[in-house]
Amino acid sequence: MSTSSRIAVDAMGGDEGLAVMLAGVARARRRFEGMKFILVGDEERIRAGLQNHPKLTAHSEIVHAPDMIGSSERPSQAIRRAKTTSMGIAIDMVKQGRAGAAVSSGNTGALMAMAKLSLRTMPGIDRPALAALLPTLGDNDVVVLDLGANTECDARNLVQFAVMGAAYARTAMDLARPRTALLNIGTEDQKGTDTIRDAAAVLRDAHHLPLDFTGFIEGDRLSRGEVDVIVCDGFSGNIALKTAEGTARFVADLLRRAFRSSTRSKIGFLISKPATDLLRNRLDPNNHNGAVFLGLNGLVVKSHGGATELGVATAIGAAAKMVRDDLTRRIIDDLGNVRAEAA
Structure with missing residues (x-):
């Protein structure tokens, strides 16, 4: 064995x-x-x-x-x-x-x-990050990290998370250069904390990294499928994750109540059952379970x-x-390439 x-x-x-x-x-x-x-x-x-x-x-x-x-x-x-x-x-x-x-x-x-x-931790990594794949409206899921391992992070940590998240996306979704963004309160360059802006400055200039940095992304765009990797500190990431899960349950409960409200609604439910089953499966956290410490x-x-x-x-x-995909080795190789390019 x-x-x-x-x-x-x-x-x-x-x-x-x-x-x-x-x-x-x-x-x-x-x-x-x-x-x-x-x-x-x-x-x-x-x-x-x-x-x-x-x-x-x-x-x-x-x-x-x-x-x-x-x-x-x-x-x-x-x-x-x-x-x-x-x-x-x-x-x-x-x-x-x-x-x-x-x-x-x-x-x-x-x-x-x-x-x-x-x-x-791997050489070149200060802190591990908790990463998971979340569903989107696009063709692929999105890698989000950190989801709670580190409540406070500096710019160096966020850059390292971006490298690790991109390696995960390359493995999980077979992407050559994952589109990577930082979670922020706005998309403008001047928005956010000094830590987030400093991390963004590094990622914008690091053309040797195996990713395409797209800038900032707001919380309401998490599931749009516009990027492949979303990077944040663990405090913000855990709140975003729990909010997304709660919203999914809220929508499912609303639909359930609506379809039970009258005889006509129950008939409508039977007609739309294939679509509602698809929605339920897509929103069910159990279908996307499993976060990894990168x-x-x-x-x-x-x-x-x-x-x-x-x-x-x-x-x-x-x-x-x-x-099977030897994710640990891929991250080590990416970090080695980053150090070699930066030298």
């Missing part, structure tokens, strides 16, 4: 519990042929849970972890227990080379802290804490694709 085909799964992480995590892994096994799994957590409970997924057993190895990280646990506390927790051991599987990537639905701050301490010497994917079985499977599939 090659390590590149193995995904280490923190089976104890997430709001929905072990049953949903195992169901998601089983679904991923059916969707993506050749995948193998290292299931990390309470061995007795995992074995009992696998009785509901007998075909998954032959594709899985169980690694016992006597402890788990709580959803409200501070990163500083979690780090001290990394060697005994399902999250910490799953990350260590990547460090040891036993797995190509680790996937967890657990505490984001703890996952970030453990991954950074265990795997370390900038580490190894792949760690964060699944949404409240992800369903589908969401867990989607995150695992995203991790498998990054391993």
Whole structure:
């Protein structure tokens, strides 16, 4: 069994519990042929849970972890227990080379802290960034980073995020020079903080970078498909992500209420059901689940804490694709090219 085909799964992480995590892994096994799994957590409970997924057993190895990280646990506390927790051991599987990537639905701050301490950042990267693909009206999704790993960033961090985000877009969407923009409160050059304007100045002049910098983009254009990569600090990015997810649920709930309001509306719903199903699937966060910490010497994917079985499977599939496309190596190569051009 090659390590590149193995995904280490923190089976104890997430709001929905072990049953949903195992169901998601089983679904991923059916969707993506050749995948193998290292299931990390309470061995007795995992074995009992696998009785509901007998075909998954032959594709899985169980690694016992006597402890788990709580959803409200501070990163500083979690780090001290990394060697005994399902999250910490799953990350260590990547460090040891036993797995190509680790996937967890657990505490984001703890996952970030453990991954950074265990795997370390790549040469030339000061801080890792949490990146995800979000749906757009265009032909491709959009890479958005940082989504919460770094609440405060300087201009150097934002430039590094742009390089990493572009490498991710090249891998995920097969783009030669991803269109890259900085999230801002306006598109004019004088808008925004000094940090954002300084980062923009660097990106405008860095013609050697493997991306096309398009300037600033406002929050209402996130899903228009006008750019391929959107860069921001983690504070702004997390708010933008949660706002987008909340808006999607709001629209879905409005449609549901409208179609139930009268007999005529119910008839209209039956006629328009194919279109509403397409809309629901497009807006469902579980179909776009799986954010990756870019900038580490190894792949760690964060699944949404409240992800369903589908969401867990989607995150695992995203991790498998990054391993297959050797995303870490691509980012290292891009950073090396940037340093060489700048020298």
